[in-house]
Each structure stands twice: as C-alpha cells, then as structure tokens.
Amino acid sequence: xxxxxxxxxxxxxxxxxxxxxxxxxxxxxxxxxxxxxxxxxxxxxxxxxxxxxxxxxxxxxxxxxxxxxxxxxxxxxxxxxxxxxxxxxxxxxxxxxxxxxxxxxxxxxxxxxxxxxxxxxxxxxxxxxxxxxxxxxxxxxxxxxxxxxxxxxxxxxxxxxxxxxxxxxxxx
Amino acid sequence: xxxxxxxxxxxxxxxxxxxxxxxxxxxxxxxxxxxxxxxxxxxxxxxxxxxxxxxxxxxxxxxxxxxxxxxxxxxxxxxxxxxxxxxxxxxxxxxxxxxxxxxxxxxxxxxxxxxxxxxxxxxxxxxxxxxxxxxxxxxxxxxxxxxxxxxxxxxxxxxxxxxxxxxxxxx
Numbered sequence: 451x452x453x454x455x456x457x458x459x460x461x462x463x464x465x466x467x468x469x470x471x472x473x474x475x476x477x478x479x480x481x482x483x484x485x486x487x488x489x490x491x492x493x494x495x496x497x498x499x500x501x502x503x504x505x506x507x508x509x510x511x512x513x514x515x516x517x518x519x520x521x522x523x524x525x526x527x528x529x530x531x532x533x534x535x536x537x538x539x540x541x542x543x544x545x546x547x548x549x550x551x552x553x554x555x556x557x558x559x560x561x562x563x564x565x566x567x568x569x570x571x572x573x574x575x576x577x578x579x580x581x582x583x584x585x586x587x588x589x590x591x592x593x594x595x596x597x598x599x600x601x602x603x604x605x606x607x608x609x610x611x612x613x614x615x616x617x618x619x620x621x622x
Numbered sequence: 623x624x625x626x627x628x629x630x631x632x633x634x635x636x637x638x639x640x641x642x643x644x645x646x647x648x649x650x651x652x653x654x655x656x657x658x659x660x661x662x663x664x665x666x667x668x669x670x671x672x673x674x675x676x677x678x679x680x681x682x683x684x685x686x687x688x689x690x691x692x693x694x695x696x697x698x699x700x701x702x703x704x705x706x707x708x709x710x711x712x713x714x715x716x717x718x719x720x721x722x723x724x725x726x727x728x729x730x731x732x733x734x735x736x737x738x739x740x741x742x743x744x745x746x747x748x749x750x751x752x753x754x755x756x757x758x759x760x761x762x763x764x765x766x767x768x769x770x771x772x773x774x775x776x777x778x779x780x781x782x783x784x785x786x787x788x789x790x791x792x793x
Contacts, residue, residue, distance in 0.1 A: 467682075467683045471709075493710070493780060494709060494710055495708065495709055495710035495711075495780060496780070497709075498708055498709030498710065499676050499708060499709075501679070501683075502675075502676045502677075502678075502679030502680050502682075502683055502708070503672050503675050503676040503679055504679065505678070505679030505682045505683065506639070506674070506675025506676055506677065506678030506679035506680075506682070507675050507679075509639065509675070509678050509679070509682065510639035510640070510675055510678065535668065535671060535672055535675070536643075536667060536668050536671030536672075537666075537667065537668030537671065606668070607666055607668055608665065608666040608667070608668030608669040608672075609668055609669070609672075
C-alpha cells in the first residue's frame with residue numbers, strides 16, 4: 451500500500467487489514483495500551499470491529515488514523531493521525547502505539563508529520579488532542595508537538611464518560 | 623448510489639454514510655430494534671455513527687457487507703440487510719435489522735430472499751447462516767420462511783447469550 455507520509459524512521463499509510471490485523475489485535479488486547487482510550491482491553495472480534503471502524507471513518511471523512519510502519523522492520527507500530535468521528539469535540543490528531551514500540555519517540559515523530567498534513571493538506575486551522583488527565587505520556591507528546599492546554603471537557607457522550615483535557619495548536 | 627439488488631418494493635445498495643445516518647441512528651436508539659443485535663443496548667448518535675462506519679469498513683475488508691435497504695417508491699431507509707461476516711462471527715451470514723417504522727411489512731423477507739442467490743452465485747458461498755439470539759421468535763420464523771434450518775446452538779462468551787445458528791446450503 452502506498453505511503454501517505456514518511457519520516458526518518460516511519461512510514462504512514464492507510465490501514466491494510468491483511469497486514470495490520472494481528473498486531474492491531476495484540477495492541478488493543480493490552481491493558482496498558484487501552485487504559486486511556488475509554489475502552490476495556492479488546493478480544494479479537496472487538497479489535498476487528500475497531501479496525502473496520504477506522505476504515506469506515508476514512509471512507510466518510512476522506513482521512514483517518516494511519517497505520518504506522520517501522521521502516522527497519524516493516525512492523526506495524528501503531529495508528530496515528532487525523533480523527534473526527536461524529537460527536538468528537540473537533541478534529542484531532544491522535545496516537546496509539548503497540549506496546550513493543552513505545553518509548554522510542556515514534557508518537558512525536560509521526561504526530562509532527564500528521565500535524566503538518568492536517569494544516570497543509572487537509573486545510574485545518576486548528577488541531578487538538580483529546581487526552582485523559584492521567585495520561586502523562588500523551589501530555590508530554592502533545593507538548594513536544596508544540597500543543598498546549600486549551601480546556602477540560604466533562605465527557606464525550608457515547609465515547610468517554612470521564613473528563614478529558616483538550617490540548618491543541620493553531621495553524622502557524 | 624449504485625443499486626446492487628432490486629426487488630418488487632426495495633432497492634439494496636451500499637451504505638451511504640451521510641444520507642443513511644439519521645435513520646441508522648434512530649434504529650440503533652430503539653430498544654426493541656437492538657434487543658437481539660450484537661450491540662444489544664440502545665446507542666446514542668455518536669455510538670450509532672461508529673457502528674455505521676464499522677459496517678462501511680466491513681465492506682472494505684470483505685468486499686461485501688450489510689446493504690442499506692430503501693423503499694423504491696420514496697427512497698426511505700428501511701434497514702440494513704445482507705451478507706455479514708465480521709472477524710470471529712460463527713459463519714458468513716445473511717442478517718437483518720429493520721427500522722421500527724418499517725417492521726411487519728415483509729421487507730426483511732423480501733430483501734433476504736433476494737440476498738440468497740446473491741451470496742450463492744456472486745459471492746460463491748457454499749452455505750449461508752443466520753446467527754439468531756435465543757428467544758428472537760420473529761427472526762427464527764423468518765429464517766424458517768427462507769428455507770433455513772437450525773444447524774447448531776452456541777454460547778457466545780462476549781455477549782453472554784446463546785445463539786441459534788440457522789442456515790442452508792447452496793442448492
């Protein structure tokens with residue numbers, strides 16, 4: 451599948467179910483990975499549905515989470531990118547990494563490429579990141595990406611039943 | 623959007639995420655409509671949207687999926703009916719869910735009847751099933767009317783419910 455974005459160590463492309471599903475299912479079964487996503491660890495059926503949801507989001511919005519591939523190994527490292535399902539506060543750049551690929555700076559590397567894509571290609575004027583207050587690692591990523599705290603919302607109906615911080619930045 | 627199957631009263635076409643959403647959301651918010659679905663509690667609009675786009679993604683992964691069924695005469699959205707096989711599903715099925723404003727008119731039977739030759743001839747299936755939650759009497763009656771028989775009973779751990787697998791082989 452054709453890369454959409456490329457960084458020094460990563461390729462970002464559309465979700466390829468044949469290649470990505472096993473690693474996707476591993477990641478979303480991991481309690482640490484899903485802890486701040488507002489969902490319980492997923493079995494394989496639920497993980498497949500979450501993957502299909504991302505693919506349908508692409509079809510209706512024309513953009514969506516991309517699969518992040520580590521160049522040196524070809525492995526699926528996570529999903530990062532623009533996300534704006536019905537009811538979301540506003541379009542965001544989000545990130546979820548497979549547990550084998552955390553702590554390497556990949557979220558920052560891919561996130562920076564996605565912010566440029568959102569401003570340059572998608573024409574957004576602002577990007578946000580919806581982050582659970584306890585998720586210190588993601589707050590660190592948001593700040594490294596040049597985003598800052600904007601506000602706190604009480605919940606997102608149907609998706610998050612707890613308060614979320616909104617970090618973000620405007621188009622330069 | 624392109625019609626794939628046409629019957630006397632109905633058109634079956636792929637899901638149109640913009641046009642179909644309000645009606646999809648109404649159905650998913652209705653307790654009676656969702657009682658026997660995999661997501662068996664009524665959804666708010668946001669969750670209904672995710673359910674709809676999941677089904678659009680199912681089309682991309684499998685090359686087929688639930689059709690949006692609309693009335694030929696008025697274009698009204700009647701429900702989602704068609705071939706369905708998400709990961710972990712017991713077997714490829716023809717499933718149905720009808721918007722509460724359009725039940726009891728024989729639409730599910732009419733659409734599902736037209737889906738049978740579609741899955742056998744176009745998709746090449748050897749067997750079709752209908753995965754029905756135990757107690758769903760109207761769907762059991764519909765499966766039998768379609769010529770399907772009870773093949774197997776299975777307990778589903780994810781939903782904690784017993785499923786009746788009805789089905790029939792390619793003629």
